[in-house]
Each structure stands twice: as structure tokens, then as C-alpha cells.
Amino acid sequence: MAMVDELDSVVSYVAEVLSGAVDGDWSVPAGDLEWSCAFTVEHVGQALLHWSTQLAVNAETGYVRWRSQVQNGAPPAGMIDFLEAAGRILGLVVQAAPAGTRAFHPWGIADPDGFAGMGCVELLLHGKDLADGLALRYEPSAEVCLRVLTRMFAHRSDELADLGADSWTALQWVTGRVDLPGRPSVQPWKWRATPLDEVWNPTPEPAPMRFMV
Numbered sequence: 001m002a003m004v005d006e007l008d009s010v011v012s013y014v015a016e017v018l019s020g021a022v023d024g025d026w027s028v029p030a031g032d033l034e035w036s037c038a039f040t041v042e043h044v045g046q047a048l049l050h051w052s053t054q055l056a057v058n059a060e061t062g063y064v065r066w067r068s069q070v071q072n073g074a075p076p077a078g079m080i081d082f083l084e085a086a087g088r089i090l091g092l093v094v095q096a097a098p099a100g101t102r103a104f105h106p107w108g109i110a111d112p113d114g115f116a117g118m119g120c121v122e123l124l125l126h127g128k129d130l131a132d133g134l135a136l137r138y139e140p141s142a143e144v145c146l147r148v149l150t151r152m153f154a155h156r157s158d159e160l161a162d163l164g165a166d167s168w169t170a171l172q173w174v175t176g177r178v179d180l181p182g183r184p185s186v187q188p189w190k191w192r193a194t195p196l197d198e199v200w201n202p203t204p205e206p207a208p209m210r211f212m213v
Contacts, residue, residue, distance in 0.1 A: 011083075017127065117151045
């Protein structure tokens with residue numbers, strides 16, 4: 001299954017979970033983050049939209065310079081709409097991208113499938129931050145997490161195969177979110193959004209100007 005299908009599934013799941021807090025206080029911290037839930041939603045939506053524009057113009061050497069944000073005073077339902085719309089737009093751009101499309105990310109010049117996978121990781125991890133902050137139940141699909149792990153963390157496949165943890169816990173471990181007994185902490189960590197049949201250069205040149213949001 002292509003990562004764009006997983007992205008569609010993850011967008012739907014996270015939006016559905018967050019809909020349980022449309023009357024909640026989104027000024028509270030998102031889990032262990034210093035960010036509020038409102039800021040975290042905006043951050044995720046910005047990432048998804050920026051990746052969309054990277055693909056849309058084949059920006060292979062740096063970031064497209066633009067900014068997106070949630071409208072001031074938007075209620076929780078509007079924040080969820082922003083997040084979901086950003087995810088859907090990324091999915092549509094991925095589907096429409098011509099064969100061979102590549103675009104810049106600091107960890108490698110990614111293909112459309114890689115950008116969809118990046119969207120999955122971003123949504124899954126920050127979805128938990130938001131759910132924790134808003135006291136919502138959060139249990140992402142084990143099958144989806146496994147496919148995301150297989151595509152985005154193939155460079156750690158040997159460790160993951162021997163981990164003895166469920167796929168959601170494994171995804172949190174490989175992204176430095178949780179520690180597991182007898183296992184070293186994964187810091188720093190990187191996903192691999194480049195095609196798996198290519199040699200991976202996780203630090204492509206030229207180094208970009210720092211991206212400001």
C-alpha cells in the first residue's frame with residue numbers, strides 16, 4: 001500500500017480523535033511539549049502544507065518561502081479543519097506528482113511517497129501529544145504504524161525486527177519518544193523519505209537557510 005493511502009487514513013483518524021475535544025481548552029500544553037494544543041495543531045498543519053508546496057514546484061535545493069497559519073480566534077473545530085485540510089492537500093499533491101518528482105528535506109531529497117510518509121509520522125506523533133493534552137483516547141492502527149515504520153525507518157529495520165514491541169510503541173521508540181528496557185535511547189533520530197532503492201544521503205547539500213514559521 002502506498003504511503004498516500006496511509007496518510008489519508010491517519011488524517012481521518014487524528015481528526016476524528018480531536019473532534020472529541022471541540023469544547024475543550026486548547027490553550028493547555030500538548031502532552032509533554034511546551035507548546036499549547038492550539039500551537040501544535042498549527043505547527044502540524046504548517047508542516048503538511050509546506051511539504052505540499054515543496055512537491056508542487058519540485059523544490060530540490062531548499063524550502064519554498066511562504067507561511068500558513070490558523071486564523072486568529074479560530075475555535076477548536078476550525079483548528080481541526082486546518083489540520084485536516086492540510087493533510088488532504090498533501091495527499092492530493094502526492095497523488096498528482098509526476099513520476100520522478102523530488103523535493104528538498106534536510107534529511108534527504110524525498111519522493112512523493114516519502115513526503116506522504118513524513119506526513120504520517122508528523123500526524124501520528126503530534127496526534128498523541130494533542131490527545132494527551134486534551135485527555136482523549138488515542139490508539140492508532142497497528143497495521144498503519146507498521147507500514148509507516150517499514151517505509152520511513154528502513155535504515156533501522158534490524159533493530160526494529162528485534163525490538164519485541166508493538167508497532168505503535170516501536171514508532172515512538174525509533175523517534176525518541178519513549179525508552180524501552182535494555183535499549184538505548186534513540187537520539188538524534190531521522191526518518192528516510194528518499195526512495196529505498198537509492199543510496200541514502202541524510203544530509204544533502206547545499207544546507208538550507210533555517211526555515212522560519
